[in-house]
Structure formats: C-alpha cells, structure tokens
Amino acid sequence: MNKNYYITTPIYYPSAKPHMGHAYSSIIADFFARFKKIDGFNVYFLTGTDEHGLKIQRSAEKLNKDPKSFCDEISKTFEDLTKTLNLSNTDFIRTTEDRHKVSVQNLWNILEKNNQIFLSKYSGWYSVSDEAFYNEDEVEEKDGLKVAKSSGSAVEWVEEESFFFKLSEWEKPLLDFYEKNKNFILPESRRNEVISFVKSGLKDLSVSRKTFSWGVKVPSDENHVVYVWLDALTNYLSSLKYPDENNELYKSFWPADLHIIGKDILRFHAIYWPAFLLAAKIEPPKRVYGHGWILSGDEKMSKSKGNILDPLEIINIYGLDPLRYYLLKEVSFGNDGNISEEKLENCINSDLANNFGNLCQRVLSFAEKNCSSLIPDHKFTDDDLEILKPLNNLDKIRSFIDNQDINQYMSFIVDRLFSANKYFNDQEPWKKKDDRLRLNTIVYTALELIRKITILLYPVMPETSVKVLNVFNETENSIDFTSIDNNEILKKDLKINKLDILFKKIEK
Numbered sequence: 001m002n003k004n005y006y007i008t009t010p011i012y013y014p015s016a017k018p019h020m021g022h023a024y025s026s027i028i029a030d031f032f033a034r035f036k037k038i039d040g041f042n043v044y045f046l047t048g049t050d051e052h053g054l055k056i057q058r059s060a061e062k063l064n065k066d067p068k069s070f071c072d073e074i075s076k077t078f079e080d081l082t083k084t085l086n087l088s089n090t091d092f093i094r095t096t097e098d099r100h101k102v103s104v105q106n107l108w109n110i111l112e113k114n115n116q117i118f119l120s121k122y123s124g125w126y127s128v129s130d131e132a133f134y135n136e137d138e139v140e141e142k143d144g145l146k147v148a149k150s151s152g153s154a155v156e157w158v159e160e161e162s163f164f165f166k167l168s169e170w171e172k173p174l175l176d177f178y179e180k181n182k183n184f185i186l187p188e189s190r191r192n193e194v195i196s197f198v199k200s201g202l203k204d205l206s207v208s209r210k211t212f213s214w215g216v217k218v219p220s221d222e223n224h225v226v227y228v229w230l231d232a233l234t235n236y237l238s239s240l241k242y243p244d245e246n247n248e249l250y251k252s253f254w255p256a257d258l259h260i261i262g263k264d265i266l267r268f269h270a271i272y273w274p275a276f277l278l279a280a281k282i283e284p285p286k287r288v289y290g291h292g293w294i295l296s297g298d299e300k301m302s303k304s305k306g307n308i309l310d311p312l313e314i315i316n317i318y319g320l321d322p323l324r325y326y327l328l329k330e331v332s333f334g335n336d337g338n339i340s341e342e343k344l345e346n347c348i349n350s351d352l353a354n355n356f357g358n359l360c361q362r363v364l365s366f367a368e369k370n371c372s373s374l375i376p377d378h379k380f381t382d383d384d385l386e387i388l389k390p391l392n393n394l395d396k397i398r399s400f401i402d403n404q405d406i407n408q409y410m411s412f413i414v415d416r417l418f419s420a421n422k423y424f425n426d427q428e429p430w431k432k433k434d435d436r437l438r439l440n441t442i443v444y445t446a447l448e449l450i451r452k453i454t455i456l457l458y459p460v461m462p463e464t465s466v467k468v469l470n471v472f473n474e475t476e477n478s479i480d481f482t483s484i485d486n487n488e489i490l491k492k493d494l495k496i497n498k499l500d501i502l503f504k505k506i507e508k
C-alpha cells in the first residue's frame, strides 16, 4: 500500500494581509495532513504565495513599491501565519523563486513541443481581481460598471497579442477523465457544476500577457509573461523539484492526493489544471476539494469588500485551538459558513469547556483522589466494552477522512465526548468505594476514552491534544491513530501527570 500522501493549500495572493478565509483553507489542509501523519503516512504538505500577475503588480504600484519587495513583505506575513496557525507544512513555496520559474518554463516548453500552444490575439473581458478571463455571457452591468457575474469583481476590456492553449481539444478527454475518476471533484454538487460547464463547450485559453512584465517570461518569446494561473498551478509540481522527474520527491508524491481550494477557484483547478497536465502527459492530481466560503454576514469575506475578520485578533483573544475547532466543526464542510465572536464563544463554552474540558478535569481529578494518580487495574464488563467499541472502528474513521467528510468526523467526536461524560455519570464511581476493582475499571475505561478521543482531536487541536496526551506520557511524535483500536494501552501503575484547566468558560 502506498503510504505517501501529498496535500496542498491554494497559494495565496500576497496583495494584502491574510484573513480568515485564507486561514480556513490552511487549517482544513493541516487537519487532513495531521490525521494522515498519525495514521502512519509520509505526508508532504505544501502551502505558499502566488506572487505574479497584474493584481500584485498594481497593488505594489499603489504603494509605490517594486513588486518583488512588496511581495517579500507580505509573503512573510503568510509565512508567519503558518506558524501562528500551527501548520505542519513541509514546504512554503513562493512563485518568485527560481526553483518555481524553472518548472513553469519547462511545463510551457513541453506544452509547446506537444503542439498545444499557438499565437493569436485575445480580445475580451478580464478581471484583475480574479485574474480570470470571462466570456460575454459571464459578465453583467452593475451600477454602470461591468462586473463578472460569479464574483462581482470589476472586469476590463483587454485586446492584445497572446499565446493560447488549445483547451477546446480537451473537452472530451476531460469529460472522460471525470467519468473515470468519479471523485476527482468533491463535493458532488461542484463536480456537477464543472461537468456542465465543460459540456457547454470550452474555448481556447489565453495563457500569456504582453502588456505588463511582472511574471515568468515565456521561454520562446520574452515579450510575453506566462498567464498567472498557469504559473501558479505549477507550484504543486515545482515544490517536488519538477522537472526532475527522477528525484525522490516527485516519484514519491506526484500525483497529489488532495488539493484543498475554495469554490471560487474550482474552474482553474478542476478544468485548466488537469487539461494542462494531460496535454503535457503528466498524471493529474487525484482529487480537488472545493470548500465553501467564510462569510461575514451574507457576503464572502474579502479584502475588496472590506469586511475582514483578522485571524490574528481572534487568536489573540480566544487562542488558536478554539478557532481551529470552530472552523472544523461549526462550518459545514463544503458549504459556506459564518463566524462571529458570539458563535465562537458559545462553541467554546458548550463543546470545549463543558464537554471535552469537563470530561478531562472530572476524570483526572477523580483518578488523582482515588487512584493516587496512577493508572489503576481493570476488568472490563460489557458496559465498558460497549462504550469503547465505536472507537475501535478504524476503517470507519478513516473513511470519514478519505471522503473528506469532516462533518461526520466531528460529529463522531462530539458523540463520543457526550457518551463518555454520560458513562462516567451513569457508572457513579464515587459510589463504588467498597468495590475497588469496579471503581478502578470505571476510571480506567474513562481514561482510555479520553486517550482515544484526544487522539482523534489531535488533527483538530494539536496543541491542546498534546497537552492531554502528556498526561499519559505520550509525546507528539508518538501519537498513533491505530492505537485507538486497542483498549488496553494504558499500563497499570503508570503515573498520570497533572493537567491544567484546558478551556476557561467565557462569562456572558
């Protein structure tokens, strides 16, 4: 079985500081990366910044900066954010790096050699904000301004000489590819959207620009720069040292297992990207998951709308792990979701303080008082085995992850927490002081429940989970998902370490 796993976030435009939407894509990807890691996979997790194109050039010009130093500054805030979000990424790629430019030019040369590129003239609509070309029927007039219907961003008329990619030739092969790889695009609703778009006919795609210079030069004609999306998508290859196809990274990790992206950039990832790759005779990625948006009220949170919630501010007030938990549990994965301080506070109080925190504190302080802070002996009854049983089903839990069903994964955890608290209540160990073995067994079972559930929480809240697992002398590197299958990992007389309060209830 292939135990390598390659997962990516989109690479972010460093046109402004990161916001909650960016944090969301990254936290989702980190969640999957961490789960795979504790399930024994070699994980390659890539994130980075997308630094070329007119959008960045103009943002830099507005501040009278040259684009490279402008990017250096803002890209750094994205790199810092990977630390603040506690991402386990393997690499951080910037498209202005030489290693990346080499890859882009190589891919271009192959496309040219394979007769996939021709010179012509583009005339049509272009949105600098989306870095996207739009057909006439995708554009509408709003308040006297031409905007893209899908994103609402302003479009401008462009007429210039341009190289084109023969996208129209890939309509049928793409439809075949989607048919053969049913889960290439998830969730299913987005898959259907993509398929109907492709079926409606694909036009050749302009893949170079001539009227500005901030980009990777087209190798065969330096008056052109490569279209920023062809440039950006190639990051997924360049981090693996493509074009050196014989190097270990490329051999081990390509094709990517999962590109996590927002639904707004589905067309680029689910149509253009596999078409470029098929045309270059490179295997396409295995899956593209288009998540929903984090909304502010009813609108997408974005710089241009000025309705941004700063992840750093939220983390300063509430801490990182509660934010991660909130985004993973309260935003239904695949759909749009909302975040507000009030909702976050409710979630901290009900799920983290009352449910998870309470379970840990009660059981551990009971064990301290009644078992001298040592793992007690045990003799399971049917009640105990019954409560442990759902956590022995590794394949079911793995299938949540492999289907990107975060919602089921999270509700599985919440159910386990509720039932663990209920078990401890119902068993009333405080009334069993004259039946030592029974009291010990209840404590043992409750400790095993905490250990197992905390392992499942590790991809969600790494720092908090490591604190809890330290109670049992486990360290971050020793966390093993498969150990939740075993009900008797905790060894008698092992010291139970102290745990500080995990989450303080927020007074309202």
Ligand code: MSP
Pocket: 009, 010, 011, 012, 013, 020, 021, 022, 024, 025, 050, 232, 233, 235, 260, 261, 262, 263, 264, 265, 292, 293, 294, 295, 300, 301, 302
């Ligand atoms: N640079 C391109 C991606 C190139 S990938 C080869 C880009 N950058 S972006 O910075 O605009 O957006 C990056 C990601 O953040 C996208 O997946 C986008 O969907 C996500 N989000 C941006 N705003 C968002 C929300 N308000 N909510 C959730 N995610 C959104 O697109």
